[in-house]
Amino acid sequence: MKTFLIEKPEAFSFGETKMPELNAGEVLLKIERVGLCGGDLTMFRGLNPMVTYPRIPGHEIAATIAEVSAGVPAHLQPGLLVTVVPYTTCGKCPSCRAKRPNACQFNQTLGIQRDGALTEFVAVPWQKILWSPKLTAPDYALVEPLSVGFHAVERGRVTAADTVAVFGAGMIGLGAIAGAALRKKARVIAIDLDDQKLALAKKAGAAEVINSKTENLHERLQQLTNGEGPSVVIEAVGAAETFVAAVNEVCFTGRVVYIGYAKKPVAYETKFFVMKELDVLGSRNALPEDFENVIRVLESGLYPVAETVTRLVPFAQAGAALQDWSANPNTTTKIHVNLH
Ligand SMILES: [Zn+2]
Ligand SMILES: [Zn+2]
Structure with a gap:
């Protein structure tokens, strides 16, 4: 499958990577749209100390469920448009013990400390999936940053x-x-x-x-x-x-x-x-309930989604869009990459 890679600071490429294997409890997602964020820009510029290279970026996700494995609840069905909580939690550190996993000492955000969603498919644990009957792909890709x-x-x-x-x-x-x-x-x-x-x-x-x-x-x-x-x-x-x-x-x-x-x-x-x-x-990252609260506001239609997305670019332009953004950092609120 086609994958976008930041190879090292200021250098990107498109390559072929293997389809992810689906383990029990995981959902295979076909990526529809990914938001590029300030963190991706600092990674591209080589200024993010948490990143090792090469890295597939992408943690602001709108995706369609392509396949479900054993143990995934019945409400998560192929064809459903969803988003993903891109953080991990260790369950053991002081933050996790205090029920504040958003600040997990050992968090690995998708696309930052581990490979992310600027590719055709990713597999994630079903517990990381959030869904609403009312949201569209542009809405979903804004849930994490909001x-x-x-x-x-x-x-x-x-x-x-x-x-x-x-x-x-x-x-x-x-x-x-x-x-x-x-x-x-x-x-x-x-x-x-x-x-x-x-x-x-x-x-x-x-x-x-x-x-x-x-x-x-x-x-x-x-x-x-x-x-x-x-x-x-x-x-x-x-x-x-x-x-x-x-x-x-x-x-x-x-x-x-x-x-x-x-x-x-x-x-x-x-x-x-x-x-x-x-x-x-x-304040660091966000809790699952913050994601849910954003989804409620987006469902209300009060948030200006279309105006927030400065540019929508096709997958093949993801690298060029990062280069443009790096050259003109103040003119962009949000770039969305359309994977299809
Ligand atoms: Zn982000
Ligand atoms: Zn932890």
């Missing part, structure tokens, strides 16, 4: 009473915006440097937007929150400035949730941690 933002909203214990500032309106920020606004009915302020991304943030549920390139971030946030600051700040950029601004701008006794990774050490005014008695939280 769930990462939804998880951050859970970490921040967001309710309808909160004003949530989301730094960054890229794919992960959009998940946080939609999770807070569409699911929790919180008031969301989206912050980005790009007006086009902010327009999409509004469609994803943001009540207000701030372009921090052209507007004074602190003044605008104060204006919009009666001088208090937002009760929750979710950082989905991964820059030193936004890591610091999150702590500086959040209200007293607020919650700060970090999804991004800053690429270098960050210096803080630590008095705010104590003075404001802040909850500073990390």
